[in-house]
């Protein structure tokens with residue numbers, strides 16, 4: 079009579095001690111991304127909030143007070159795309175001219 083090999087029986091139910099703690103508590107520690115509009119926690123698979131429908135990071139650039147403010151220009155988020163391009167070009171030209179002037183001045187001193 080051939081000897082039967084004993085096959086180890088694997089548990090089919092997940093062990094409670096090994097379970098992921100985030101799956102048991104869907105509160106503030108649940109995995110996902112928080113909605114910037116309503117604060118609801120959404121799964122990583124969804125691209126829009128299940129509560130309010132806002133997109134991932136939606137409205138972050140248009141929120142009041144979140145824009146960069148410059149002394150002479152004001153809030154940069156109010157400017158259009160072309161105005162921001164002109165401002166960036168002007169700042170770049172001014173910076174390069176100021177650096178060139180500083181280097182010429184340092185060159186005359188030493």
Ligand SMILES: [Zn+2]
Pocket residue numbers: 113114115116117118127128129130131132
């Ligand atoms: Zn939301």
